[in-house]
Amino acid sequence: MKLLRFGPVGQEKPGILDADGNVRDVSAHVADFAGPTVSLDELEALRQIDPASLPIVNDPGRIGSCLANVPNFFCVGLNYAKHAAETGAEPPKEPIIFSKASSALSGPFDPVIIPRGSEKGDWEVELGVVIGRECLYVSEADALDYVAGYCTINDVSERAFQIERGGQWIKGKSAPTFGPTGPYLVTADEVGDPQNLDVKLTLNGEVVQDSNTSDMIFTVAQCISHMSQFMKLVPGDIIATGTPSGVGMGMKPQRFLRPGDVMEVEVVGLGAQRQETTAAE
Structure with missing residues (x-):
């Protein structure tokens, strides 16, 4: 999977890049990408979601850091x-x-x-x-x-x-x-x-x-x-x-x-x- 975050500074949403290069909004399944939400277990749960079932973001605008914050x-x-x-x-x-x-x-x-x-x-x-x-x-x-x-x-x-x-x-x-x-x-x-x-x-x-x-x-x-x-x-x-x-x-x-x-x-x-x-x- 290619995970990313899109939107203005401080208002980013989590997304997945699908096989066709479309950004898909995954915010209904995960609040953001940081800390425990990028654990191997959580990523495996995301992997079970069919990207085609997620909304396409036609104009994602700004792409933020791929993580909202980092412990270290x-x-x-x-x-x-x-x-x-x-x-x-x-x-x-x-x-x-x-x-x-x-x-x-x-x-x-x-x-x-x-x-x-x-x-x-x-x-x-x-x-x-x-x-x-x-x-x-x-x-x-x-x-x-x-x-x-x-x-x-x-x-x-x-x-x-x-x-x-x-x-x-x-x-x-x-x-x-x-x-x-x-x-x-x-x-x-x-x-x-x-x-x-x-x-x-x-x-x-x-x-x-x-x-x-x-x-x-x-x-x-x-x-x-x-x-x-x-x-x-x-x-x-x-x-x-x-x-x-x-x-x-x-x-x-x-x-x-x-x-x-x-x-x-x-x-x-x-x-x-x-x-x-x-x-x-």
């Missing part, structure tokens, strides 16, 4: 071999786990707002993983059984806040609109192998990131298993699994976001995003 927005740092190399970092021996404020979550076509004081805004196409059931102390072999689905994420970052201001990376990752997610939550059964997905980002029409999840240092299964040794993952949690080479910080000379820039972001099979940047008021 986790990220994995330096998880592509070529990206680690472009930053001058040694490949990590264990996954680098950090958080992004859940309030950064935004729609895939909403503007990205460059925050006040920002000098080094950056882009990061990432494969997003949504957890589908409580996950604690799981093995790598079983880890993918806990996945509800996958989505496209742009892990927008502010490198000066992240690196030059001390403390944890979360400060450079968490401004409002720094987490465009969606347009779809694609259930795991439709995705297949998460380690063979093309990822791509263009900036103002120029391809700057073009890679495949096969370049990950730690697989999705390894990341989930590793995290579950230290914390309990719950339904609706998102894990952004790292970005490939081609970020602005790694360019020579470095290149950063300015108002009016346009990012087009895609994990092939999971849907494409488009954001224009604007300055904070």
